[in-house]
Structures are given as C-alpha cells and as structure tokens.
Amino acid sequence: MKMRITTNVPNRLVLWALSLLTCNYGQAQSTVFLIPQPASLKVNEGFFQLSSASKVVYLQDSLAFSANWLAEKINQATGWKLAAVNRNENGDIVLQINSSYDNQIGTEGYRLSVSPKVVKIKANTSAGIFYGVQTFLQLLPAPVESTSPVKSTWQAPAVEIIDYPRFRWRGVMLDVSRHFFTKEEVKRYIDQLVRYKFNTLHLHLTDDHGWRIEIKSLPRLTQIGAWRVVRHGYFGSRRPVQQGEAATYGGYYTHEDIREMVAYAKQRHVNIVPEIDVPGHCMAALAAYPELSCTQQIVHVDPGTAFSEWYGNGTFKMLVDNTLNPANEKVYEFLDKVFTEVAALFPSPYIHVGGDECYKGYWAENEECRKLMKQLNTRHIEDLQGYFMSRVEKIIRSKGKRMIGWDEVLEGGVSPEVIVMGWRGVKGGIEAARQGHQVIMSPTTYAYFDYQQGEQTIEPPVYASLRAKKVYSFEPIASEVDPRQVLGVQGNVWTEQIPHMRHLEYMTYPRAWALAEVAWSPRESKNWQDFTRRMEYHFLRADMAGINYARSVYDAIVQTQQREGNLIVKMATEIPDLQIHYTIDGTMPDHRSPVYQTPFVLPEGKITLRVITYRNGKPIGRLITLSPEQLAQRTKLYDSTLTD
C-alpha cells in the first residue's frame, strides 16, 4: 500500500496510518476503503492525480449541487479554488446523467470510472450522481475530510465501479423529543449520513418528554409541550416536577425551520419522515391539552422520571396517564389538525404515527371507552387501539399520505396498505410481511443505536447492548419472507441518554456504517473482517472531519459462564488482529501479561480480572476491570454468539 498521508496531518493520524501499512492486504484492495462496499469494484493500475487545475464539469443543470459539493469539499481540504463548471467547458471530473436509461443501476445507482486521465460519474438520476460523488470522495485520501487545508498526495486509485443499492429504504431515526437537536445539528447529521448513502431521516418529533413541531392551530403544543424542567442524572430516574418550577429545557421546529431542513435534506436526496407518536407516548401533548386523555389529569412534560414500570416480558404500566382517549371525538379533531399541518410541511409520501407501547390501563377504567367497546362489540381492550389506528389511518389517507406504524399496529385495525416498522426483534417485521404489509426492519436486536456498544462497565449506562459486529451481521430478509415486502432497514437512535450532538455521533458511528453496508451492499459481498479494515480507515476520515465515533470495537469482550461450580472466563475481540492481555493477580495488565488464548477457569478466591487489548505491541483498547461480584453477575448476560 502506498503511503498517502503526508505532512500537516496530526501525529496521531500518521501513526495510525502507519499501523495500517503493517496489515497484509492485497495491493489492489489496500488502496480502496469504501463504505458501503459497492456492488462491483475493479481496481486498475495507476492513480488519478487531483490538482489545483482540476475542474468538475456537470453536463446537466440538475447536477450543479453534486458538482459544487465535490468542488467545495476538495477546496476546503486543499485550500485550492477548484471550479464546478457547466457543460460548456472541459474538465477532468465529469458528472453526467445518462441519455438512455441504464437498467443495471436503477434510480439510485451510478457508474464511476477513475483513470489516470479522467473521472467520470454517470447515472440515471441526480441521486445516482450524488452517490457516485460520495464514492469518489471516499477514494481520495482521508485528509479530504478535513475542514481546513492540509497537505496530502490527493490521488484516487484507478477503478471501475458499478453500484446500486440493495434496499430503497436506508434510514436512521433520530429522537428529537427526549433531547432536542437544533436544525443546524439535524443538518450536520444529514451531511454525515449521506456520506454512507442513507436516504431517509425519520424524525421522532413527539413523545412524553417534548413536542418538537409547531402546529399553528394548536399553539399550546409548543408553548407548553416543547418545554420541561431542567434535570440532571440518569434519564428515567429523575425527580418529578415540583409546583411552580419553570420549564426551560427544550425547543421546537417552526414551520420555517421544517421547510429549511426538508429542503436541505432534499438537495442531499434524503426524505425526512415525520413521526407523531400516538396514542401512547403523549404526555407532552397532554401537558398542553389534558382534556384529550381518559383521566384528564393535569400532567407535565416529563423531565425523565420513572413514571413507567417495565416487567421484562413486554408488559408495562404507566403510572401517569400518557395516552389519548380513543373514545373522545375531540382527539380525532385534534389529530386532524396536527396531521393537516404535518402533511403540508413534509413532502414525504409517508407519515409515521407511532402506535408503540400504548398502555391501556386508563382506557379500561374509562366509561366512554367501555361504551365504545360495547359499540364495537368487543370485550378486548386491545381492540380499542385497532379502532384508534384505523381512524388515524383514515386521517392520514385524507391528507394524501401513506401511514407507517411501529409493529404494534399489527394488533388490529389497519389496512394492508400501512407500512410496518418492525422493532420488537425481527419477528414483528416478519409477521407484518407475512400479513402482506410492506416492512422496514429496525429491530432492537440489530438496529437500536441507543444501546451500549461494548463493555458495559465502560460504556455510558443503557439497559441493553448491541455491538457493531452484530449490526453488521443483520440479514433483513428472513427466509420465510417475500423479499419484495421488505423496503429496507433503519437504525433507531433514541436519545434518553444522549444529551448532545457529540454523544449522538458517538452512539451512531461506527454502527451506522455497519448498517449502511447492510442497507446498500449485495448480501454476498458482506465480510466483517474486510469491513473492519475499511471501518478503521473511516475512523481516520471521521477524525479529519471532526466527527465523533466510538472506539468500543477495540475493547475486549469478556464473558463468564458457570460450569460445575467453576467460573469460566471467555474472551474475544470484534476486530480480528488484536491481542488480549489480562491479569488475575491484582496487577495492571501490559504487553508482558498473559495473552488470552482459550477459555480458562478462574481460580477460587477473591479474583479481580483486568483486561486490555494490544495491537503490534501498543495498547489500543480501554482497560476493563471486573470485580469478583461483577464476574459472577456476568454469567446472566452470557451470549454464545460473542465469544464461542
């Protein structure tokens, strides 16, 4: 592999790049670090040399945005003044829409040819060209991600790429309710995601903890519902609102803000899908309009208290009523107003209406709800949700939109036209597809980016775990499903424990990169070991771009198992070429400490295990220290897919 990082790049990056050199990859592969892996890639001899005299030429006006994106990115990193020029001029980077439709690449694909003389990107659509530009940028050395001028060789390897996505829905959901992210932060997030060819941003706009979209006909939703009292500490354990406290944490998007974000996303070929989560998760709306719940209790926008109880088998109880009353006609008038404005603001053909985790305890005690059950001739309280969802579906349809719901909407009421977002493991999505719904697979088991992504004693606390390697292993089309029913995949970033952008990035990457490859690349091209090689190069790119990410993949995986009265320790790493050093004698581990080879029995006694990973004689992971109690406890978390 050629050394491509030169002066002015921070030392740490140079060292890092040097460490890559020591890896033994084929010459052709070693110069190409694309995520997601393209459908077809041929690496040729030689390089295209970018220079200050290079020119980006776009042959159709609709490609001006992509051409300028490319030129600006190069200019930022090089300090040059490359021009993006239209068809009347010559240049060495050419963007062109096909004059006749190229069936192989479809509506989002592209062909990218890089030779020593010229770079050509061709596609059927401007979206395809945009993705071709992203790929070309990834062929340039990592410093191209720098936002200020740096020195580099600015070469791209000669390649022939034919590329198109496996799935048409390649999404990330951002929860802006639990923590508010400004429109500028949302734009920054979009810019990050499109580098990896995501095309859908699902905004979870409403929940118990904040209503984040202006509804002009219902002003209290944002006057009251967008604000909560300030609290610190673990979300879900916080002190309830006290009498007379000012609600000062929050924010919302005005109509202007929404239009601006939608236009920004559209230029980048991203559809923003709004979610208004009903009939549960409505405390912020009910703080504004308490008459819409069964109890009509005065409630507050929740600051992260423990107002719900979860019993571990999918059942739960809300200690405060956060649910709309399905038997109150005023609720449907309210929803009609909300969805009228939402439908007008978002060009998305879809509106997500939630439908998840709706507690029915207050419905069961309500006279109007009981009357409605009689009318519906049912004795099952669950049927009221079916009734509610079918009413909501009618409203959504009346606005010219198609409804999406979490997989609870399968429990009755909705038509096969409704798109189901499967989240409760893969089974929700599979069941929905079997019932004839189109589905988006976003299961907790592979796509929940709010979960911890590594060693639980190191990562910020969250109640569940999902490692990048597991995300990468996701196969969205189960054998029992008609592939045509699966629109695609989505990673969900719930933000209870994500108070700001920097941590949002930490939780998103590298897992979103792994999911990007699930969403885009051919199933047969997937290879975790090769992905890790590319992922590590993208760490370097993210460093250059100032984007945060988790390095949790470098930490050891430590598990214990109880066998015949003994505690067995099993360890592994997600990245293949690391050494695990450990001690059980109370000392700090280093490169002279034992190297983990196979599972071992922990000797009896009060043993503390200390573990750290090394690569090429240098520590690379973080120190893990597990007390005797933690080692014993850990048997309960044993997952054979991680270390066996």
Ligand code: ACM
């Ligand atoms: C969800 O995670 N409640 C959809």
